[in-house]
Amino acid sequence: METNQWVLDPSHSELQFKIKHLMITNVTGNINSFDINVTTKGDDFSTAEIHFTADVNSIDTNSEQRDGHLKSPDFFDAAQFPVITFKGTGTENKHHDGHFDLHGDLTIKGVTKNIHVNVEFGGITKDPYGNVKAGFTVSGKINRTDFGLTWNAALETGGVMVSEEVKIMSEIQLIKK
Numbered sequence: 345m346e347t348n349q350w351v352l353d354p355s356h357s358e359l360q361f362k363i364k365h366l367m368i369t370n371v372t373g374n375i376n377s378f379d380i381n382v383t384t385k386g387d388d389f390s391t392a393e394i395h396f397t398a399d400v401n402s403i404d405t406n407s408e409q410r411d412g413h414l415k416s417p418d419f420f421d422a423a424q425f426p427v428i429t430f431k432g433t434g435t436e437n438k439h440h441d442g443h444f445d446l447h448g449d450l451t452i453k454g455v456t457k458n459i460h461v462n463v464e465f466g467g468i469t470k471d472p473y474g475n476v477k478a479g480f481t482v483s484g485k486i487n488r489t490d491f492g493l494t495w496n497a498a499l500e501t502g503g504v505m506v507s508e509e510v511k512i513m514s515e516i517q518l519i520k521k
């Protein structure tokens with residue numbers, strides 16, 4: 345079976361995260377610079393080799409002050425750890441509706457943990473220019489303290505300023521090379 349290489353279509357992809365602030369609302373952030381390379385056997389993404397990188401310095405929460413704090417040693421320490429990586433290690437629970445669980449090693453701030461995310465396969469099609477594209481919606485949750493992102497502040501009303509749980513949402517469009 346032929347091996348196919350897939351690369352990110354950055355103009356049709358996005359990576360976001362949400363985290364609870366003051367225990368009452370979610371703050372949304374974007375990682376504006378990231379890349380993914382995928383190798384498949386044929387067009388079967390259930391056996392894909394996946395390598396993902398994200399530039400910590402591209403974090404954007406629509407607040408320069410908050411972005412600066414996130415890039416500081418209190419959180420990501422972008423000066424020392426400028427890249428987040430993910431390497432897929434396998435899939436399971438492939439459902440008839442195109443959903444599956446993707447497992448992989450996520451490295452943030454020099455700490456690597458195995459995580460899983462839910463992937464919804466949107467399908468494969470050709471764009472008007474003849475490029476073969478594949479689409480995915482990815483969602484999951486991680487605990488930021490597992491990766492050494494432990495800064496927080498207690499609230500006088502109880503609770504903490506920033507939750508430990510971080511929701512991850514991504515729309516990924518790949519181009520077959």
